[in-house]
Amino acid sequence: MVATGMIKPLHTMVDFYTHIKGIEYLICVAFFVVFPAFYTYVNKEQKKVQVTKK
Numbered sequence: 001m002v003a004t005g006m007i008k009p010l011h012t013m014v015d016f017y018t019h020i021k022g023i024e025y026l027i028c029v030a031f032f033v034v035f036p037a038f039y040t041y042v043n044k045e046q047k048k049v050q051v052t053k054k
Contacts, residue, residue, distance in 0.1 A: 010016045 008015075010019060
């Protein structure tokens with residue numbers, strides 16, 4: 001993938017750190033988007049079902 005230009009070769013520690021930091025920020029943004037939706041799904045009120053005897 002380096003040959004196609006999709007991934008750039010990392011020559012220095014600063015290049016590597018910058019690349020990892022960018023991925024970390026993407027993971028954080030994904031977490032902040034997904035967590036509230038997951039939290040509301042887990043804490044959703046259950047519908048009460050009324051049971052009658054025959």
